[in-house]
Amino acid sequence: MSNKIKAYAAKDVAKQFEPFEYDAGELGNEQVDIKVHSCGICHSDLSMLNNDWDMTEYPFVGGHEAVGEIIAVGENTKGVKIGDKVGLGWNSGSCGYCEHCISGYQIMCRELEQTIVSRHGGFADKVRCHWSWAIKLPDELDMLKAGPLFCGGITVFNPFYQYDVKPTDKVGVIGIGGLGHLALKFADKWGCEVTAFSSNPEKTEELKNMGADHVVNSRSDEELEDLRGNFDLILSTVNVSLNWEAYLQTLAPKGRLHLLGATLEPLELMTFSIIQQKSVSSTATGSPIVVRKMLEFCARHDIETVTEVFPMSKINDAFEHLKSGKARYRIVLENDF
Ligand SMILES: [Zn+2]
Ligand SMILES: [Zn+2]
Structure with a gap:
């Protein structure tokens, strides 16, 4: 089988994606x-x-939310076979023998291979990974x-699993976009009381349909003040700095503020804001x-991403749409190579 892969690559920083072909070499x-x-x-x-993040190599082929069909397997692969429908995310390989890998925390492996860092990702007709990161789709x-x-x-989803979130917990979600809308659905089906923090009141009905019990205006200091001591968990999916002190005040004792957006500024926190055994x-x-x-949970509870689909050949239009902030809620490129 040919090891040539057709993709879309940006040749330099912030440039448009162009058709690009590369040789992936022998399959490991x-x-x-x-x-x-x-x-x-x-x-x-x-x-x-x-x-x-100062770690991009060009030509850059992005794409780390790929789904597709296994078309070739190396001779020592396990648990997957040709024809299987699988998905591949941010990670595409790990050592398999370190302390973290053998305890099921491959995500913490020091040799973690990242799908779009120093290698090419899924904006392509094919993508390669270690068998253990090709996860079968129900x-x-x-x-x-x-x-x-x-x-x-x-x-x-990971925080619900890692921190043993309880169905009796009150969960807040900040930033209702690609991540946030899924967080509302997960928290709702997990059984929690769910609050969406949104700066757009027009979205209220839509957010309630996704599982929010309450929608709070994230720009209103009074509304935040009214929620003092309320939440067991707040998930923030935004990548800008907010008034974190105000959100910490809305946590119940032992509550957790969990940050999922890659905010590049330092956090400013007062010890007194977390003194009641609160965590960040x-x-x-x-x-x-x-x-x-997560996939089993989605299948069982009919959880789906709300998507907008573009043909992969329209990748530059899709990125413009993403930059406009108007994507509802996640853009998917369908392979049309
Ligand atoms: Zn991502
Ligand atoms: Zn490892």
Whole structure:
């Protein structure tokens, strides 16, 4: 089989994507090739395109919310076979033998391979990864809506799993976009009382349909003040600095403010704001076992991403749409190579 991959690449910082072909080389013994059906666009693809994190190599092929079909397997792969429908997220490989890998926390592996860092991602006709990061899709899931679960989805699902969130907990979600709208759905089906913080009152009905019990104006100091001591968990999905002190005040004792957006400014916190055993924490995506649990959870509770679909050949239009902030709620590129 040919190791040539057709993709869309940006040749330099913040440039448009152009058709690009590369040779992926011999398939590794433990690797698989996935024929991309579709791939979501995550805000991190834009950050990487713009080299915001100082780790982008050009030509840059983004795309780390890919779903598709396994079309080639190395001889030592396990648990996946040709024809399987799978998804691939931010991570595409890990060592498999370190302390973190063998305890099911591959996400913390020091040799973690990232799908769009120093290698090429899913805005392509094919994408390659280690077998352990090609996670099988349950039959119930719609492939065109499943891609965003592999980065946006797992990012907001992982905290529920890691911190043993209880169905009796009160959960707030800040920023209702690609990640936030999935966080509302997960929190609702987990059984929690769910509050959406939104700066757009026009979205209220829509957010309630997604599972929010309450919608609070995130720009209103009075509304925040009324929620003093209320939340067990607040998930923030925004990548700008907010008045974190005000949000910490809305936490109940032992409550947690969990930051999922990559805010680049330092956090300013007063010890007194967290003195009642409150926590501030952060996680990124999730390990394969948690991705599997999330997919099962989605299949069981009919959780779907709200998507807008563009053909992959319209990738530049799709990125303009993302930048406009008007995406409702996650953009997916459908392979039309
Ligand atoms: Zn992402
Ligand atoms: Zn490892």
